Amino acid sequence: MSKIDLVNISKTFDNKKILDNINFTVKEGELVSLLGPSGCGKSTTLKIIAGIIKPEDGDILFNDKSVINIPVEKRGAIIVFQDYLLFPHMTVEENISFGLKMAKVKKEKRIEKVKELLELVHLNGYEKKYPSELSGGQKQRVAIARALAVDPKVLLLDEPFSNLDINLRDTMREFVSNIQRKLKITTILVTHDKEEALMMSDKIAVMLNGKIKQFATPYEVYTNPASKEVADFFGEKNYIDGKINNSHFVTEFGNIPIYSRTSSNLHAMIRPEDVKIFPREYNNGPVGKIIKKKFAGEKIYYDIKIKDKVIKCSTDSINKFDIDSQVCICVDLEKAILYEKTEE
Template sequence: MYKIELKNISKTFENKEVLKNINLIINEGEMVSLLGPSGCGKTTTLKIIAGLFPMDCGDIFFGGKSIVDIPVEKRGAVIVFQDYLLFPHMTVQENIAFGLKMAKVKKDKRIARVNEMIELVQLEGHEKKYPRELSGGQRQRVAIARALAIEPKVLLLDEPFSNLDTRLRESMRSFVCNIQKKLGITTILVTHDKEEALMTSDKIAVMLDGEIKQFGSPREIYEAPNSKVVADFFGEKNYLKGEIENGFFQCKLGSFNTNFNKYTRVIAMIKPQEMEVYDCEKNQGFWVRVVSKIYAGDKVYYTLSIDDIQLKCVVDSRKVFEINQKVWLEIDFDRVIFFEDID
């Protein structure tokens, strides 16, 4: 398997810079997600790695060797698209064997490899079926088997679960992750689904506007975003401007203990799910008013108001509060993320 290095990759389409100096290191055997909204450059990056798009400048290394001048079929990377692109006139066996046939692998070895792949992706009994006779999940498994049959060093997945319903998507995520870990193949997954990236990846590269804004483990990305734009990508947050002095964060809500001391003028980012709400006074906190609520099964989304400030909060659905009810809000300012206020 290969370690992948992307160095200073840039790409422009029709005078629009879609990739801006992309640098990334993916270690051998890792599953890394390129996470971001549509149009941020994720799929372009994937196609450049595969050799399907040229880049304007930069370099790509597989196992320490530059592959920019190596043709697609010799790079050792294979890409699986979200539409699977199976041949409709070929059976499952024939689809999986296609790459092996193009590589002129001998028939007996080809048959053995196809059988091995069918067992790996659990499609026994479907060998003679055509794509139209398969479910969405089964077609995806065929596409993955076809990609893995040629024994690539790098697996590239372009939104592979986006065409599946919710239940099947969850099942296929787990299935693909198990295969990836079993084979130890270096894998890059392109996705716009935050939960998908957090659940499947060893590391995540958050891409916005053609740039990698942050690269790290799922826990690092989610719990310690390095900027407000990365934090906002993972959902709605609360922000409070203030100052830190002598171990206290001072803002419109009051003065609160904190261990943070890197900056003086700060913006505090408070996650809605990390706020505690009670119907009676507790320890450090303050009274707020319930402005709105949205029931969502095991959770309730509340908007809380104090003076001219509104705060979003998510609590367990067993805690039920009514509109206009006064409730006690507590915030642990040692768990708050502080960004420097440069305005």
């Protein structure tokens, strides 16, 4: 296991800044996700950690020792790519033992290691099969076993589940999480899937436009996003205007205490799940009309027009309202977060 430190990492391609002063630490045995949209620099960061790409500035430390000048094959960081990259002409056991063979590990030890890993990834009996005979999930498990065979200091996963169907994706997420916890191997996962990062990670580094915008636990990132930019990345939100009066942000939905704000140009962010809707006759909040409804199994998503503003709400499927229904809403202001307004 290794602790990984990225220190002031920057990288430019074709005069475009891809990574801008990246800093974060992955503790021994942690699983950290690099989460962000395509093109934000996630995979470039992973390749820099592995040694495939060299940054213009900054350093990479494994257990407090710089590895910036250590080549890929000696660094001890192994990447599992989304396309698996298995050797098609090799059997499962040959694929898994390839790195060991290159390291000149004796045949007896290679056989023993392959057997151990096949058991770990639940592929006993598949030793003689070729990649073309395997399902997507089985190929992914072989790729992970091959990576683990050389006892890497850090396991790097580059969107490993994106080519799998949704049910298999869930299975593989759980499978990888279990292996990572069992082996306590330091792991960095690249993903653009918010749910994946929230479910699997000890920490999340939210990357936007080549910068780390927030580095925190999944709970902290979701419940207390560091900026409006981070909040918006996690899905649709409501932004409510108001006025400051006597250390409160006063809105038509109620008042929010202000503890330490210097700006007066604020608005409150409210998640759709923190907006409750009731039949019009309850008369216990602002009244509006449902203008849009989307059924999504366990959840129903509503757009509610209140005066000249649209409020988004999500409820469980038990609470059913029809388009054009008159409803009143109640906003859980204890969960509101105040942000300074920015120019759109």
